[in-house]
Every structure is written in C-alpha cells, then in structure tokens.
Amino acid sequence: MSHMIELTDEQFQTLARAAESAGATPDALLARLIASLRNPLKEPRAYQTTDWLRHLDLSDEDLCEIAREAEIDADADA
Helix, strand or coil, X not given: CCCCCCCCHHHHHHHHHHHHXXXXXXXXXXXXXXXXXXXXXXXXXXXXXXXXHHHCCCCHHHHHHHHHHHHHHHHHHC
C-alpha cells in the first residue's frame, strides 16, 4: 500500500535542498526520517526471512531444507 502527501512548493523546495545537502533524493530523505521516528518495540520492521518462517511454525529441519535449496539455486545461477 502506498500513500501520497501534498506539499506546498515552498515545503518541497525545502525538502529538496535538505535532500541534496544530504546526498539523497527527497524520497530517500523522507524514508530515513520516517525510519528514525519508528519505535522498534511498537512498530517492528518486517521479519527476517528465518524469523518469519519460524513465526509460521516451520521447523528447524524445514529451515535447513529451504537453505539447502537456496544454496543449490544460487550455485545454479553462478
């Protein structure tokens, strides 16, 4: 899901200048700002793949098999 916000020309110019001075795009600067505002205890980021799979009740055996398959796929792509 995505959302749009409206900024005045002045607000956008301020954002663009700040982004440029930070060596970033306005989108990237806003993403960094939002990430810094996030409370990791109340708003956790997406699970790491292994954590997510454990959350779905996959066993360690299942996780090892998935890792083996991923390694085989990576070797085939190399």
